[in-house]
Amino acid sequence: MKLPRSFYEQSTVDVAKQLLGKYLIREHTEGASVGRIVETEAYVGPHDLACHASKGRTRRTEVMFGAAGYAYVYFIYGFYHMLNLVTEAKDYPAAVLIRAAQPVEGIALMHRRRKNGSLRNLASGPGKLCQAFGIDRSLNGADLCGEVLFVEDRGEPAPKFLATPRIGVDYAGKWKEKPYRFLVRGSDFVSKG
DNA sequence: CAAGAGATCATCT
DNA sequence: GATGATCTCTTGA
Numbered sequence: 001m002k003l004p005r006s007f008y009e010q011s012t013v014d015v016a017k018q019l020l021g022k023y024l025i026r027e028h029t030e031g032a033s034v035g036r037i038v039e040t041e042a043y044v045g046p047h048d049l050a051c052h053a054s055k056g057r058t059r060r061t062e063v064m065f066g067a068a069g070y071a072y073v074y075f076i077y078g079f080y081h082m083l084n085l086v087t088e089a090k091d092y093p094a095a096v097l098i099r100a101a102q103p104v105e106g107i108a109l110m111h112r113r114r115k116n117g118s119l120r121n122l123a124s125g126p127g128k129l130c131q132a133f134g135i136d137r138s139l140n141g142a143d144l145c146g147e148v149l150f151v152e153d154r155g156e157p158a159p160k161f162l163a164t165p166r167i168g169v170d171y172a173g174k175w176k177e178k179p180y181r182f183l184v185r186g187s188d189f190v191s192k193g
Numbered sequence: 194c195a196a197g198a199g200a201t202c203a204t205c206t
Numbered sequence: 207g208a209t210g211a212t213c214t215c216t217t218g219a
Contacts, residue, residue: 058205077200077202127212172211
């Protein structure tokens with residue numbers, strides 16, 4: 001069952017937790033890619049110094065200010081894309097970063113996109129995940145209730161998870177210590193962070 | 194195995 | 207003109 005827009009309208013931390021054990025699906029002309037989400041991070045609003053939108057409403061962050069249930073994809077470090085799912089009310093900037101997934105379908109395609117990857121190395125990090133799934137800025141603003149990029153509930157019970165501080169946000173002052181990173185306990189497919 | 198450098202560009206000042 | 211929600215490779219023990 002495809003997750004409805006109302007799912008993304010919940011509080012960002014709740015969405016981040018509930019996404020664990022759900023399935024990310026990317027339809028592409030080359031074929032479908034499916035991964036079980038095992039790691040997420042919550043970026044909870046304009047007051048969250050780790051959230052891009054704390055710098056104000058700009059061209060880049062515009063999507064985060066929009067309605068829930070759309071993709072926020074951006075390019076960083078000159079190499080990598082990051083996939084976020086926009087949450088909460090329109091005009092409230094918040095999103096969940098998808099950090100890692102366990103490859104389920106389209107694994108050969110993922111290997112082709114990421115030359116030198118073992119199975120565990122295919123999508124165990126936000127940049128790697130976007131490479132494996134063929135996600136780039138053309139998907140910025142894509143509707144998660146559409147046919148190209150969405151998340152499915154396949155009836156799996158909610159997995160046990162851990163919460164830790166977020167990765168790579170040392171500049172965020174006291175916000176860097178918030179336990180807004182969520183990982184499926186015992187999964188071999190999370191990032192190392 | 195841990196640590197560090199380098200790659201490379203869209204976005205904002 | 208600076209910098210970042212990263213990854214990979216190289217180095218050295």
